[in-house]
Amino acid sequence: MQIGNATLYCGDALGILPRLADVDAVLTDPPYSSGGQYASDRKADTRTKYVSTGSSAMALPDFLGDNRDQRAFYFWSTLWSGAALRASKPGAVCCVFSDWRQLPVSTDYLQAGGWTWRGIVPWVKTSARPQMGRFTAQCEYVVWGSNGQLPTDRGVGVLPGFYEYQSPQPRVHITQKPLGLMADLLEVAPADSLILDPFMGSGTTGVAAVQKGHRFIGIEWSPVIFDVACRRLERAQENLFEPRRAAQQAGLFGEGA
Amino acid sequence: MQIGNATLYCGDALGILPRLADVDAVLTDPPYSSGGQYASDRKADTRTKYVSTGSSAMALPDFLGDNRDQRAFYFWSTLWSGAALRASKPGAVCCVFSDWRQLPVSTDYLQAGGWTWRGIVPWVKTSARPQMGRFTAQCEYVVWGSNGQLPTDRGVGVLPGFYEYQSPQPRVHITQKPLGLMADLLEVAPADSLILDPFMGSGTTGVAAVQKGHRFIGIEWSPVIFDVACRRLERAQENLFEPRRAAQQAGLFGEGA
């Protein structure tokens, strides 16, 4: 489906990625629990998996008991990150979100997919659930890398080393990211880039990309969530030409900070 | 060498750790064997690797044990973290520093040594060296875990999810940590704990521990740096009983923020 500068696919990322090319930057928040710690997670219907707003829905178990699920997640992630690499230009950049528990596996699969790992960028969430006697798990992390060499002079300035943003309220997608955060991260791409999000969810990456004048390709497996993404991107395109209405309609889709 | 509540050993951590027992918390900053994407960067001496060009800090001593390759680093780290676990009480806490490049290996060796990995705590440094077109490598990370179960009710309150501190100026050790940061991290230990730092360097962990009323065991391999640590801990003990002189003498040893 084509919406202005955005091309949206409803389907499986592994099936669609091989058809893509010329990507300048990948920015995505892959489903880290849909690979599955528990069989019940994988069998859950899409509403439980994706739409629930209950904070416990994405909670990971305290211990990584089942090695086979962890290995399956690693294998599947390597497949998509490799496919994304092949769809990318040399010097393209890849940014993927991870929580603290999946961070080591995330740096592994990024490299296993062929990307050159270049760093970790913490996202400090200003709200988190504290626990007595423990350091609060207040951060998520962006693992980033490049398709081969990354020249210092490519029209991109110096970028920050961490970001501080509130989780968006209200959300349409349980793992929805703040729009401002995605826009800030897209500073890693030069002007008029082709941005790819193979797990776009409700499409925050796409909205940020369109607002910054980039082209965008998004993939989402769930038809329900895909519809939400289409509506949000249509609205984003409209607001490009009618900025006056933007303020009135902001928040309708929980676009956060 | 005994200095008040602090016991300092000059020697190899792997040799000394098996003689220790009853440790409540490990807080340490091991050599990262990091520094750069290219082999030549990693093999350079620590001043070339870590100190800014033309800096007066070239006068600081080089430190050894920072040039292991990835497999040797993992193996050696597993050995010491396992030995530290055996010296620790059940429910003891272990906090180790890492940079972004060694973070995945750090979570691995902590678990391989037998600790239950419980999280990652970023330390945001207010100054960092930026690079065009890249996210600034502005953070170091504390990987933390526990010796088995960690009851929520053990006399320790809620701890932050990240810390913001500037690197201490001036320094006596290239990788010296801010005193305030170490003091904050020691909040993870209940009152009157036995704190262990098997790679104490110039002894910042020990100074913080003594100031907070803990007992301390420190190990340092280099005799030159060991002497510095002894002097700093003597001074810290004196200041416990003569707080008026503390302000006058602060900064003499570069104790930072």
Add this chain to the structure above:
DNA sequence: CAAGTATATGAATCCCGCT
């Protein structure tokens, strides 16, 4: 003394040239 200006520095990183 307050405010403004100059200088120093960072658990880097890249690129070039020499062996």
Add this chain to the structure above:
DNA sequence: GAGCGGGATTCATATACTT
């Protein structure tokens, strides 16, 4: 070619210094 060493680059922050 591969390995190694040297030099240039980047800017927010802190400190030192001047007006």
